[in-house]
Amino acid sequence: MGYRLVADAAMVAHFAFLAYLTVGGFLAWRWPRSIWVHVAVAAYGLANVLVGWPCPLTHVEDWGRSRAGEATLPATGFIDHYLAGVVYPKEHEVVVQVLVAVVVLVSWAGVLLRRRRG
Known part of the structure; x- marks a missing residue:
């Protein structure tokens, strides 16, 4: 049970x-x-999309699942397993990535506007 947790x-x-x-x-x-903190997280996310290195959280989840005797995530990783094809169609992944980038940029623009007013 501990590994599953x-x-x-x-x-x-x-x-x-x-x-x-x-x-x-x-x-x-x-x-x-x-x-x-958000800038750092967004930079990491962007670099992960551009470079495509494996995410440490995926590694930890796979480690726990394998030790618990469960199937690990597919080689394509967390997003392909839990989100692509489940929450949104797989063929729209680039559109989803662009929408996330737009949401991030809008939030940052709001930070700048609030800073200028304050």
């Missing part, structure tokens, strides 16, 4: 990371100094 915690952390990546910039409207 590790795998499930990694999965939840992965979903939380992706949610924060997408909408975390809006938190900086309320807490302006948090923008730097």
Whole structure:
């Protein structure tokens, strides 16, 4: 059960990371100094998309699942397993990535506008 808990915690952390990546910039409207954490997360996410290196959370989830005797994620990773083809059609992945980038940029523009007004 402990290994399964590790795998499930990694999965939840992965979903939380992706949610924060997408909408975390809006938190900086309320807490302006948090923008730097969001910039780092967005930069990591962009680099991951461009370079395509394996995510450490995927590795942790796979480790936990294999130790618990469960199937690991497919070689294509977390997003392809849990989101692409489930939440949105696989063939729209680039559109989803662009929409996430637009949401991030809108949140950052809001931070800048609020900073100028304040």
